[in-house]
Amino acid sequence: MGLGVEVRHKIARRAAMEIKDGMLVNLGIGIPSLVPDHLPADHTIMFHAENGIVGMGKSPDLGKEDAHLCNAGGYPVTLQVGASYCDSTAAFGMIRKGLVDVTILGALQVSESGDLANWIVPGKRVPGMGGAMELAAKAKKVIVLMNHREKTGSSKLVKNCTLPQTAKECVHMVITEMGVFSVLADGLLLTDLFAPFTIDDIKKYTEASFQVSDTLTVYRE
Amino acid sequence: MGLGVEVRHKIARRAAMEIKDGMLVNLGIGIPSLVPDHLPADHTIMFHAENGIVGMGKSPDLGKEDAHLCNAGGYPVTLQVGASYCDSTAAFGMIRKGLVDVTILGALQVSESGDLANWIVPGKRVPGMGGAMELAAKAKKVIVLMNHREKTGSSKLVKNCTLPQTAKECVHMVITEMGVFSVLADGLLLTDLFAPFTIDDIKKYTEASFQVSDTLTVYRE
Amino acid sequence: MLIQNTFDKICGLTDITYLFKDGMSIMFGGFGGIGTPPGLVNLILDSGIKELTLIGNDTGFPDIGIGKIVTEKRAKKIIVSHIGSNPNAGKYMTSGELEVEFSPQGTLVERMRAGGMGLGGILTDIGLEEEIVNSDKQTVTLAGKSFLVETALTADVSIVYAKKADPYGNLIFDKSARNTNPLAAMAGKITIVEAAEIVPLGTLDPEEVVTPGVFIDHIVESKGVDWQWVWE
Amino acid sequence: MLIQNTFDKICGLTDITYLFKDGMSIMFGGFGGIGTPPGLVNLILDSGIKELTLIGNDTGFPDIGIGKIVTEKRAKKIIVSHIGSNPNAGKYMTSGELEVEFSPQGTLVERMRAGGMGLGGILTDIGLEEEIVNSDKQTVTLAGKSFLVETALTADVSIVYAKKADPYGNLIFDKSARNTNPLAAMAGKITIVEAAEIVPLGTLDPEEVVTPGVFIDHIVESKGVDWQWVWE
Numbered sequence: 049m050g051l052g053v054e055v056r057h058k059i060a061r062r063a064a065m066e067i068k069d070g071m072l073v074n075l076g077i078g079i080p081s082l083v084p085d086h087l088p089a090d091h092t093i094m095f096h097a098e099n100g101i102v103g104m105g106k107s108p109d110l111g112k113e114d115a116h117l118c119n120a121g122g123y124p125v126t127l128q129v130g131a132s133y134c135d136s137t138a139a140f141g142m143i144r145k146g147l148v149d150v151t152i153l154g155a156l157q158v159s160e161s162g163d164l165a166n167w168i169v170p171g172k173r174v175p176g177m178g179g180a181m182e183l184a185a186k187a188k189k190v191i192v193l194m195n196h197r198e199k200t201g202s203s204k205l206v207k208n209c210t211l212p213q214t215a216k217e218c219v220h221m222v223i224t225e226m227g228v229f230s231v232l233a234d235g236l237l238l239t240d241l242f243a244p245f246t247i248d249d250i251k252k253y254t255e256a257s258f259q260v261s262d263t264l265t266v267y268r269e
Numbered sequence: 270m271g272l273g274v275e276v277r278h279k280i281a282r283r284a285a286m287e288i289k290d291g292m293l294v295n296l297g298i299g300i301p302s303l304v305p306d307h308l309p310a311d312h313t314i315m316f317h318a319e320n321g322i323v324g325m326g327k328s329p330d331l332g333k334e335d336a337h338l339c340n341a342g343g344y345p346v347t348l349q350v351g352a353s354y355c356d357s358t359a360a361f362g363m364i365r366k367g368l369v370d371v372t373i374l375g376a377l378q379v380s381e382s383g384d385l386a387n388w389i390v391p392g393k394r395v396p397g398m399g400g401a402m403e404l405a406a407k408a409k410k411v412i413v414l415m416n417h418r419e420k421t422g423s424s425k426l427v428k429n430c431t432l433p434q435t436a437k438e439c440v441h442m443v444i445t446e447m448g449v450f451s452v453l454a455d456g457l458l459l460t461d462l463f464a465p466f467t468i469d470d471i472k473k474y475t476e477a478s479f480q481v482s483d484t485l486t487v488y489r490e
Numbered sequence: 491m492l493i494q495n496t497f498d499k500i501c502g503l504t505d506i507t508y509l510f511k512d513g514m515s516i517m518f519g520g521f522g523g524i525g526t527p528p529g530l531v532n533l534i535l536d537s538g539i540k541e542l543t544l545i546g547n548d549t550g551f552p553d554i555g556i557g558k559i560v561t562e563k564r565a566k567k568i569i570v571s572h573i574g575s576n577p578n579a580g581k582y583m584t585s586g587e588l589e590v591e592f593s594p595q596g597t598l599v600e601r602m603r604a605g606g607m608g609l610g611g612i613l614t615d616i617g618l619e620e621e622i623v624n625s626d627k628q629t630v631t632l633a634g635k636s637f638l639v640e641t642a643l644t645a646d647v648s649i650v651y652a653k654k655a656d657p658y659g660n661l662i663f664d665k666s667a668r669n670t671n672p673l674a675a676m677a678g679k680i681t682i683v684e685a686a687e688i689v690p691l692g693t694l695d696p697e698e699v700v701t702p703g704v705f706i707d708h709i710v711e712s713k714g715v716d717w718q719w720v721w722e
Numbered sequence: 723m724l725i726q727n728t729f730d731k732i733c734g735l736t737d738i739t740y741l742f743k744d745g746m747s748i749m750f751g752g753f754g755g756i757g758t759p760p761g762l763v764n765l766i767l768d769s770g771i772k773e774l775t776l777i778g779n780d781t782g783f784p785d786i787g788i789g790k791i792v793t794e795k796r797a798k799k800i801i802v803s804h805i806g807s808n809p810n811a812g813k814y815m816t817s818g819e820l821e822v823e824f825s826p827q828g829t830l831v832e833r834m835r836a837g838g839m840g841l842g843g844i845l846t847d848i849g850l851e852e853e854i855v856n857s858d859k860q861t862v863t864l865a866g867k868s869f870l871v872e873t874a875l876t877a878d879v880s881i882v883y884a885k886k887a888d889p890y891g892n893l894i895f896d897k898s899a900r901n902t903n904p905l906a907a908m909a910g911k912i913t914i915v916e917a918a919e920i921v922p923l924g925t926l927d928p929e930e931v932v933t934p935g936v937f938i939d940h941i942v943e944s945k946g947v948d949w950q951w952v953w954e
Contacts (some may be wrong), residue, residue, distance in 0.1 A: 122754035132699035140828025144608025175806030343522035353931035361596025365840025396574030610845035610869035
């Protein structure tokens with residue numbers, strides 16, 4: 049995402065605040081994978097992987113990798129206590145039934161009404177949706193972590209998605225390097241501001257319209 | 270079925286001839302349950318139970334029953350070597366996919382074209398179809414073991430079923446105390462005759478029309 | 491060994507009485523009573539609730555499994571594949587006291603699974619030409635072949651029986667008492683498991699877990715059956 | 723220990739070469755190459771067959787899993803949820819050499835399972851409003867809610883990878899290498915398993931068997947992977 053390590057961890061730390069004990073959580077690749085670093089050591093959160101793990105732990109120590117114990121990206125992981133394996137239908141049954149409490153994923157665009165586009169750039173990159181549609185449509189809470197803007201400078205928080213949609217009105221929260229937005233029935237609400245960015249900065253760089261919370265939390269550097 | 274022990278075993282012995290090594294076989298209650306008594310001791314046939322057993326063995330010795338290891342009728346069984354348990358969806362997936370090689374079951378009526386009625390007597394007995402529809406419709410070979418006639422004397426091999434049908438054109442073979450019929454594309458063929466019954470006896474007591482095989486096998490008593 | 495109640499799922503029967511209400515739907519695991527949770531059946535009876543819709547493989551025997559609830563006339567409707575082993579069910583059906591929806595066994599269990607998996611339903615050709623099955627159902631034609639639309643089943647509460655449960659609700663079952671339990675376990679809006687044994691977190695092999703704990707809301711310990719089996 | 727080939731299912735790779743033909747459909751287990759049978763992938767490559775339709779979760783990596791077959795341009799069509807980890811698949815798709823049918827991952831695996839379970843398909847609301855998913859598909863309305871009709875998938879041959887197989891074909895899998903293998907194992911008209919270990923009949927616990935042997939036609943012993951994992 050072209051963000052520095054500190055900013056990436058700032059975003060991950062804020063996302064971690066949305067996760068409570070006992071929840072089932074699915075993390076996408078990139079910044080979302082940093083979220084566990086910001087959870088209490090004695091948490092009882094269970095991590096879900098689309099390839100059939102409930103209770104996926106952190107990366108193994110170097111040399112302790114098991115080629116048959118990997119995350120959905122194909123990289124070695126370990127198990128949490130109380131974990132289980134299942135086949136892919138059960139892994140997605142949990143998602144479709146709404147048992148994933150929080151999914152944290154990246155995005156290409158998010159619209160004012162919470163539409164998500166995160167899987168295709170027509171004519172450029174067509175990787176396939178993988179499990180993104182199920183996660184986006186069915187997780188109880190969908191949190192998007194993304195750069196506020198494209199490399200070209202254009203806003204990724206848009207009035208309407210111009211890229212093909214992954215799922216409609218599915219995003220609950222967007223966290224960027226500038227701040228945190230909640231997607232409410234009447235539109236976006238800026239709830240958190242990451243200094244040194246100002247509300248004016250965000251207004252300038254955001255295509256979507258948004259309200260500012262009366263109880264805006266401002267994070268100093 | 271009101272048949273004597275010897276006759277019941279004669280029917281079961283004939284049915285056993287249709288089962289070959291390596292087959293997956295589902296047996297109904299009543300006479301079908303006697304079939305294993307007539308298989309070679311070293312057979313490699315696997316028995317299927319709708320409640321989730323592949324490799325169901327014979328009844329346990331008295332006092333060795335396990336309430337959690339029972340057949341679909343709720344009576345204790347044992348396991349064959351190589352057995353496995355599964356849930357009810359897998360037990361029926363095997364049936365629907367056509368992996369049950371032979372099912373042997375009872376019937377109220379069988380028609381000339383192999384329609385089966387074996388689950389309901391309207392206004393009298395409506396037990397529900399259980400797994401009969403899947404087994405009748407999808408097993409590779411459906412063998413019906415039944416009395417040739419009702420207690421009232423009327424034929425159970427009929428031109429058209431008057432009782433509600435379990436599945437259409439599904440029966441491949443019918444074995445009664447009088448003989449054995451194959452259901453062919455052009456109708457019933459009597460292939461085996463159990464003496465002392467004669468072809469004339471069968472003609473007299475059978476509503477369905479049938480041909481007699483050129484190579485009729487006659488079983489002396 | 492002391493079991494830590496890490497996920498607040500382990501409880502006593504009295505803790506969950508509040509879940510049971512008149513008119514609710516209850517899905518149950520079990521096949522001919524085998525694998526139906528005896529303590530939860532008694533809890534339902536003791537709670538006095540009525541006008542229930544019961545969903546499961548069959549109605550057990552008159553004094554075994556879910557059959558006890560049917561016998562006591564607590565159900566207004568049952569969705570099952572079979573009532574042959576419980577004459578009371580047939581009697582109440584005939585007298586008009588009990589509505590019965592029959593589903594072929596393989597279809598019924600797929601409908602239960604579909605509910606648990608968040609699907610709308612399944613397509614099957616079983617019963618396509620049998621009126622008891624096909625009446626009032628939509629059909630879909632795929633590549634020239636017709637299929638019945640069979641709808642997913644869910645329930646307000648599912649009750650299941652397991653051999654072992656850990657505090658997360660990971661379950662393993664006992665031989666042929668598995669049957670419909672893994673399906674009912676997934677299809678409840680709330681699922682209660684009665685386990686013969688509750689074991690510490692981390693003691694079940696992750697490979698052997700049949701039902702992942704995420705599907706389970708409440709865990710109670712079983713005191714075993716209080717009925718006599720038909721073969722006893 | 724000597725393994726008795728009681729069911730004539732255990733064989734060498736050369737015994738099953740005859741099963742592979744140009745233009746056939748092949749379903750494969752595995753997720754990002756993990757759990758895809760390496761020996762059977764090589765057998766397919768060595769057999770020289772082409773114009774294949776491949777069905778499975780994804781196209782692996784260029785030199786890992788089913789990706790090797792895609793890279794060698796042996797496929798004319800793939801039915802997958804994802805090709806992102808194999809740039810060759812994207813390149814051939816763009817150049818028109820490879821037809822790609824994308825199915826959301828959870829839908830894809832239910833379609834595979836439905837094929838194995840003898841169902842016509844399933845109903846889901848995933849992708850109902852997304853054109854890549856809903857185009858040319860029928861919808862069914864149940865209680866006012868719309869669902870897509872997603873058709874069952876089967877294949878001429880399925881290839882799967884297991885940790886252990888017994889002579890009947892009863893299978894257990896290895897950690898997250900289970901993934902789509904139990905589904906592919908059921909959905910093939912013919913299913914071949916490559917097992918890390920073949921064990922005597924009766925040595926697998928009947929409770930731990932994930933895939934019952936009745937779904938398996940041929941069993942070969944694995945020599946392990948001949949590729950380097952992305953993290954190595």
